[in-house]
Amino acid sequence: MKLSIRGLHKSFVKPTTGERLDVVRDLDLDVRAGEFFCIVGPSGCGKTTFLRMVDGLVAPTGGEIRVDGRQIGGPGPDRGFVFQNGALWPWRTVLRNVTFGLEVQRRQSRAEAEARARRLIDLVGLVGFEAHYPHELSGGMRQRVNLARALAIDPEILLMDEPFAALDAQTRELMQAELLRIWQETGKTVLFITHQIEEAVYLADRVGVFSARPARVKTILDVKFSRPRALAIKRTAEFLAPVDEIWRLIEADARRSFAS
């Protein structure tokens, strides 16, 4: 297993009331090497906290997270994080945003880092925008930079936190197809979080359905569509079956979080 999670637990203490709040409880998950694994769950279920723990940005209260059998102890070059809202540094150009990880990890010379960054900028389709600042780009382009930045450190696993949630519907569709193309070219293991069921079904080899808070893995579904997948499969009858099945699994939880 590329990524192996056992008995993961996270609780916060509410500063106002002193009450303990379980966000993630008894979570087990295995992700295979080279796999595209999506997690869907009702909003506010603790998906993002879960992903931050896998990256090492947040320390778990209990349980263990192993990458290739080694327990993680913080952010590492074996994992690259793609943030929901870009989180690009506004004072850095596209090129400098992408080289950042290599700069601070000091694994390569500046020239090598730049050459690698330029290859990734090409991979995500942003040639010609190297010298632009983030605010000069559209939302879709910013998320391409975000992806190139994560790929630059050549991670084993890409952790993606609802990266297309803020994009308009058409840009989101195109970005999904782009992501599949890039994933197939790079062969990375991907752990992708979304609240959109059809996005998960289109992208994933397997979809893990999370319960409402505290988050656990409720069910894992195999998605059997062949690859490469065209966007058109979303408008076929076969596509609706897994979408509907996942919706029925999270409907009760979703309604509860909707009402509260």
Place this chain on the structure above:
Amino acid sequence: MPVQRSNAVLGIVSLIGGFALWELSVRLFVHGDLIVVPPSAIWTTFVRLVRSGELATHLAVSGAEFAYGFALAIAAGIPLGMLMASSRTARALLDPWVAAFNSTPRIALAPLLIVWLGIGIASKVALVFSSAVFPILINTLTGVRVIDAELVEAARAFGARPRDVFAKVLIPASVPFIVAGLRLGVSRGIIGVVVGELLGATAGIGYMLYTAGQTFDTAALFVGVVVIACFGVGSDVALRWLETRLAPWRLSAESAAQ
């Protein structure tokens, strides 16, 4: 014509018109040169003071006082602002002092500083320092504190150590705030120099103003005021230029927002 250029032309026309009106009305309506003098008389006096070397001497003294005081204000204000932004203990310890000193008009300290440090350069350096350090410190502190937490988290996610976060995130993000603090500090520092020299000095532009006032040399008074104004405007232009060099991303962010 582009809007910016036509604005500049209008500004120059307005200045020339204003000076012409001034010259004309003084010549027509004012007798004697005790109260107001025309721009031509100010110019003549300016040339005289330059030729005699007087202006250069005073300017050198004031300039040195300002430069030392302002350099000290930068050297103390930026690191202390960073320290207060990153340590809760430092903030708790220093905040009452900063609040107390910042709300006291520093000019009120001038007589005390002159008693302590004499009428030489040291008392003015201290006055410039105490005037300029707080805007610089407070702006640095604010600049670091308003940084989007996600930008720091993203840096950590890619393996940045605390000193990388400091050098590659906290510093560049706070540059626009620091430059704004420097601009505020310059205008406060100039007030410090002039007031300090008015109250007790042996040389400097403020001293020149004082002696000109005592001897009813109205033209020399105007020369002093214009020199101070030019120094203020010049420093502000220089700092704005510095900002475009240090934070080019911000400039294009402003034009993109329009």
